[in-house]
Amino acid sequence: DAKTTQPTSMDxxxxxxxxxxxxxxxxxxxxxxxxxxxxxxxxxxxxIHGLKNNETNEMASLIITEDRKSSTLILPHATLRDTAxxxxxxxxxxxxxxxxxxxxxxxxxxxxx
Amino acid sequence: xSGVTQTxxxxxxxxxxxxxxxxxxxxxxxxxxxxxxxxxxGLQFLIQYYNGEERAKGNILxxxxxQQFPDLHSELNLSSLELGDSALYFCASSARQGSGANVxxxxxxxxxxxx
Numbered sequence: 001d002a003k004t005t006q007p008t009s010m011d012x013x014x015x016x017x018x019x020x021x022x023x024x025x026x027x028x029x030x031x032x033x034x035x036x037x038x039x040x041x042x043x044x045x046x047x048i049h050g051l052k053n054n055e056t057n058e059m060a061s062l063i064i065t066e067d068r069k070s071s072t073l074i075l076p077h078a079t080l081r082d083t084a085x086x087x088x089x090x091x092x093x094x095x096x097x098x099x100x101x102x103x104x105x106x107x108x109x110x111x112x113x
Numbered sequence: 114x115s116g117v118t119q120t121x122x123x124x125x126x127x128x129x130x131x132x133x134x135x136x137x138x139x140x141x142x143x144x145x146x147x148x149x150x151x152x153x154x155g156l157q158f159l160i161q162y163y164n165g166e167e168r169a170k171g172n173i174l175x176x177x178x179x180q181q182f183p184d185l186h187s188e189l190n191l192s193s194l195e196l197g198d199s200a201l202y203f204c205a206s207s208a209r210q211g212s213g214a215n216v217x218x219x220x221x222x223x224x225x226x227x228x
Contacts, residue, residue: 032214043115043203043219044156051214091215099144099207099215100169103156
């Protein structure tokens with residue numbers, strides 16, 4: 001699975017959009033981009049995933065560049081409850097894969113009032 | 114509530130002891146994954162089971178073992194415990210083995226403290 005690079009930490013003002021970048025320059029064509037977050041020692045929470053196209057759900061939007069070498073997770077209106085560690089993970093899809101996710105160090109997002 | 118149930122939530126024990134952590138996956142999920150999160154190690158993948166069979170193994174110590182039962186619940190056994198085994202242990206489950214996108218749902222974790 002491709003390696004990802006994320007900034008160690010970021011700040012965001014409450015009510016503003018939080019844009020979390022992720023580089024995955026060695027991504028392969030069949031690898032998905034997943035985003036999870038972990039709020040202070042709670043279990044990691046799934047946010048969103050994508051393969052090629054941009055995706056949006058009730059929590060966030062995922063923008064994947066055309067060459068797929070990087071992506072951005074967007075929380076449109078950050079709240080204090082969005083303070084967490086955000087993990088960008090790239091994993092191969094398709095049959096035969098084990099399905100496990102390998103977590104890196106992630107980005108600690110601090111939402112400030 | 115994610116639908117993945119882990120027990121116990123907290124466990125305090127002594128070095129050299131043995132403990133068992135239990136995980137019930139979401140209804141319909143066939144895969145179970147175990148992760149360990151220590152203060153200085155981040156989230157480490159330990160082992161995965163799919164429909165009762167071991168599917169992938171990560172950084173799991175020989176003192177640790179796991180199994181998935183016919184009703185799909187899983188148990189992680191930790192023996193000869195050391196101070197360094199103190200950590201949060203998370204269980205996750207997913208519906209499919211890995212074909213296409215595979216979303217893992219995590220439980221709330223079991224916090225193990227070894228004194």
